[in-house]
Amino acid sequence: AKRITTHVLQKMKVDGEKISMLTAYDFSMAKIFDDAGIDIILVGDSASNVMAGHETTLPITLDQMIYHASSVIRAIKRCFVVVDLPFGSYQGNSKEALSSAIRIMKETGAHGIKIEGGEEIIESVKRIISAGVPVMGHLGLTPQSIYKFGTYAVRATEEAEAKKLIADAKLLQEAGCFAIVLEKIPATLAKEVAEAVHIPIIGIGAGKYVDGQVLVMHDMLGINKEFKPRFLRRYLDLYTEIYGATQAYIKDVKTKDFPNDNEQY
Numbered sequence: 186a187k188r189i190t191t192h193v194l195q196k197m198k199v200d201g202e203k204i205s206m207l208t209a210y211d212f213s214m215a216k217i218f219d220d221a222g223i224d225i226i227l228v229g230d231s232a233s234n235v236m237a238g239h240e241t242t243l244p245i246t247l248d249q250m251i252y253h254a255s256s257v258i259r260a261i262k263r264c265f266v267v268v269d270l271p272f273g274s275y276q277g278n279s280k281e282a283l284s285s286a287i288r289i290m291k292e293t294g295a296h297g298i299k300i301e302g303g304e305e306i307i308e309s310v311k312r313i314i315s316a317g318v319p320v321m322g323h324l325g326l327t328p329q330s331i332y333k334f335g336t337y338a339v340r341a342t343e344e345a346e347a348k349k350l351i352a353d354a355k356l357l358q359e360a361g362c363f364a365i366v367l368e369k370i371p372a373t374l375a376k377e378v379a380e381a382v383h384i385p386i387i388g389i390g391a392g393k394y395v396d397g398q399v400l401v402m403h404d405m406l407g408i409n410k411e412f413k414p415r416f417l418r419r420y421l422d423l424y425t426e427i428y429g430a431t432q433a434y435i436k437d438v439k440t441k442d443f444p445n446d447n448e449q450y
């Protein structure tokens with residue numbers, strides 16, 4: 186199959202073909218997603234939550250992101266792989282941002298990086314892009330700023346924040362970003378952004394009028410039992426499936442049903 190590149194993604198927007206994106210953090214899941222034909226895998230810093238069990242995305246380190254990303258990269262043949270720059274690896278200055286991006290590209294073999302924010306990080310975005318590294322923006326609900334926001338509620342419902350978001354999207358496009366993720370904002374605002382820029386806009390909780398969709402794999406597979414935001418569609422109830430399988434295994438071991446004569450040497 187033809188490899189997905191930033192050019193292919195750009196053409197999808199022009200052709201009106203929606204872009205499919207999921208997060209992955211390890212080899213085995215990435216292999217399934219790539220085999221199934223996903224367009225983009227995001228090695229998200231949501232690994233901090235779903236893999237490491239932290240309450241926020243802030244604690245995950247650049248080294249840990251590199252471990253996840255290099256595992257994912259070994260599995261893929263076709264899709265485009267983007268890696269989040271974690272909290273604390275780019276906010277200091279654009280030089281620090283560039284060296285973090287370079288570490289990810291060199292040590293993992295990923296195809297691009299994602300970075301949260303607009304105007305406040307634009308120098309870093311430009312510097313990373315000038316080094317030849319594709320950059321995906323991320324606006325709206327940016328989880329690394331959770332302690333500034335105070336909640337995970339829908340963002341940019343007020344005029345001023347909506348205006349800044351549109352301006353930020355244009356800035357990111359001018360800086361050379363190949364795509365932007367919009368998280369948890371009104372669908373009509375996301376539509377406005379998707380029409381205001383020519384680069385693909387990929388939504389999570391941003392409605393149907395954008396150029397693609399992304400979900401966290403644990404959410405869409407139903408591994409997280411408690412997390413049920415309105416924007417989430419669950420394609421499996423893996424929590425229940427795995428819980429049941431675990432109980433069946435325990436029972437088989439306890440009752441000496443497993444292993445049987447055919448399952449031993």
Ligand code: KIV
Pocket residue numbers: 208227228229230231232269366368389399400401
């Ligand atoms: O880390 C992540 O999973 C993300 C997506 C929610 C876009 O940034």
Ligand code: NA
Pocket residue numbers: 229230231242269
């Ligand atoms: Na993220």
